[in-house]
Amino acid sequence: MADINFSPSWKQHLAWLALEDGTTEEIVYGGAAGGGKSFLGAAWKIYRRLRYPGSRGITGRTVMKDIKESTLVTFFKVLGLWGLVQGRDYTYNAQDFYIKFANGSREVFRDLGYSPSDHDYQRLGSSEYTDAWIEEAGDGVPEKAADILKSRVRWMLAEFGLVPKLLITCNPGYHWVRGKYFFDGDDQPVRLQAHQRVIEARVTDNPDRDFVRIYKKSLEGLSSDYDRQRLLDGDWNAVERTGGEFYPSFDTQRHTGDYAGTYDPGLPLHLTFDFNTAPYVTGLAHQVRGKQVTQVAEVTLPSPLNNTLACARGLVTRFPNHAAEVFVYGDPAGQAADTRSEKGQNDYTILIAVFVQAGWRVSKRVAAAAPSVSMRGLWIDKLFSEQAGGIELRVDKGCRNTIQDYQKVLKAADGTKEKKRVRDAKTGVSYEPYGHPSDANDYFLTQCFADDYQRFQRPNAAAVPGLIVKRPRSNSY
Numbered sequence: 001m002a003d004i005n006f007s008p009s010w011k012q013h014l015a016w017l018a019l020e021d022g023t024t025e026e027i028v029y030g031g032a033a034g035g036g037k038s039f040l041g042a043a044w045k046i047y048r049r050l051r052y053p054g055s056r057g058i059t060g061r062t063v064m065k066d067i068k069e070s071t072l073v074t075f076f077k078v079l080g081l082w083g084l085v086q087g088r089d090y091t092y093n094a095q096d097f098y099i100k101f102a103n104g105s106r107e108v109f110r111d112l113g114y115s116p117s118d119h120d121y122q123r124l125g126s127s128e129y130t131d132a133w134i135e136e137a138g139d140g141v142p143e144k145a146a147d148i149l150k151s152r153v154r155w156m157l158a159e160f161g162l163v164p165k166l167l168i169t170c171n172p173g174y175h176w177v178r179g180k181y182f183f184d185g186d187d188q189p190v191r192l193q194a195h196q197r198v199i200e201a202r203v204t205d206n207p208d209r210d211f212v213r214i215y216k217k218s219l220e221g222l223s224s225d226y227d228r229q230r231l232l233d234g235d236w237n238a239v240e241r242t243g244g245e246f247y248p249s250f251d252t253q254r255h256t257g258d259y260a261g262t263y264d265p266g267l268p269l270h271l272t273f274d275f276n277t278a279p280y281v282t283g284l285a286h287q288v289r290g291k292q293v294t295q296v297a298e299v300t301l302p303s304p305l306n307n308t309l310a311c312a313r314g315l316v317t318r319f320p321n322h323a324a325e326v327f328v329y330g331d332p333a334g335q336a337a338d339t340r341s342e343k344g345q346n347d348y349t350i351l352i353a354v355f356v357q358a359g360w361r362v363s364k365r366v367a368a369a370a371p372s373v374s375m376r377g378l379w380i381d382k383l384f385s386e387q388a389g390g391i392e393l394r395v396d397k398g399c400r401n402t403i404q405d406y407q408k409v410l411k412a413a414d415g416t417k418e419k420k421r422v423r424d425a426k427t428g429v430s431y432e433p434y435g436h437p438s439d440a441n442d443y444f445l446t447q448c449f450a451d452d453y454q455r456f457q458r459p460n461a462a463a464v465p466g467l468i469v470k471r472p473r474s475n476s477y
Helices: 011-021 037-051 064-079 143-151 174-181 209-220 227-233 307-317 346-358 373-386 400-408 436-448 449-458
Strands: 024-028 056-061 090-093 097-102 106-111 131-135 166-170 196-200 269-274 281-289 292-301 324-330 361-362 392-396
Touching: 011 024, 011 037, 011 196, 024 037, 037 056, 037 064, 037 097, 037 106, 037 131, 037 166, 056 143, 106 392, 106 400, 131 143, 131 307, 143 166, 143 174, 166 196, 209 227, 269 346, 269 436, 281 307, 292 307, 292 400, 292 436, 307 346, 324 346, 324 436, 346 361, 373 392, 373 436, 373 449, 392 400, 400 436, 436 449
Parallel strands: 024 166, 024 196, 056 106, 056 131, 131 166, 269 324, 292 392, 324 361
Antiparallel strands: 090 097, 097 106, 269 281, 281 292
8 A cells, every 4th residue: 555645735634633633523624615615534544444444434415416526535535545455455235335344444435314214314224433534514414414514423432542523524504504503593603612623615625626727717717606505605694595685796705805904094984883782882894095985994893892882992992093084973863861871971972982982083073863764775786787877886705794784784674774673582672683784884875975975866956947956064084
């Protein structure tokens, strides 16, 4: 047998360290297409069978057809690359689906999809394994299958000085892997336990440069924005369009990017706010160059920091060296006195006090009343679809809640935003999960570009004799 030559990518290397350490038991690898998930899994499994004579591994997928047509193809590819010869170094049993190695170790392949007649996965029998790999776990492998499979990982662990290892590879989606390892039911990041590890990889992490060039172009050409987000960007918050979106023209490929680095402390900051405390108080930061609008940051702090003061401090922390002017926009309702505040204070006096204390030069640009929801929605969607009036909207990819809001908020029958309330299972608090970051941006855009918005509402107004359209003084920038 020839020497094994495995040159992993950096992400595969990180995964390998977790797969071979003495503490990690659950490793999730992947997050996008083309990141080398299958090759890593097959390489690790073959390495283990060769290193530990008499060991038993299991590789599972939803249906056996996919194992035969994809997973096994990768296994045989790695076996060939490593100089292992069938009949000499291993044999393959096509009837019972296992590879047996010359040292007595064995890798078995099983379907793990749900079956009504085998709810408890009796088909796994009483077998014990040294390690397990679930490939494409999001394609129909239930969480129960993973739990039962991990409970069977106990074969010769003490003899080899090993801990149980379960490798899970998959692409992003709204399945159990997301809820267990990435984001919980409230879309908050999951706090991983000491025995869990997540390594995210994308096509650009693949060590095969020719493959990256070809496959990346293929992924970029996907017609579905949802699939591009999942498979190209590895976005676990990608949302599939179902129709009825309030901003149907919002497209992550066109309107999002890595823009946080474009922040210029010498350019004015445009800060806009929405003051709902649940799920968070919203504070968004933009910079404007001509008519190019870039959202560079969001501060959306969950409880117990879901208050105006904490939001203001979060923005100051985010931009500690800001030198240019700061313009403040937001929900006009925040100008009213609030029983939560001291007498004479409201949300804006709290914000501005924090900003002034930070040394910022602040100008308030809050309208007297909120603009029509349906009208502003039509206008802003036109900005997304065709850059109406030359206004270009860009959102940094790090503004996760803003992007998710643009994707998930729906249009009600009356043309306004549909804001159905949900109840937090932990706190019992009833709240509207979506509509807050987009509301904050609505207030900002209709004020910052008041002339454009007014022309959209009354396109023929300038032609009416005696009518003069004046730009509000507070909107100069």
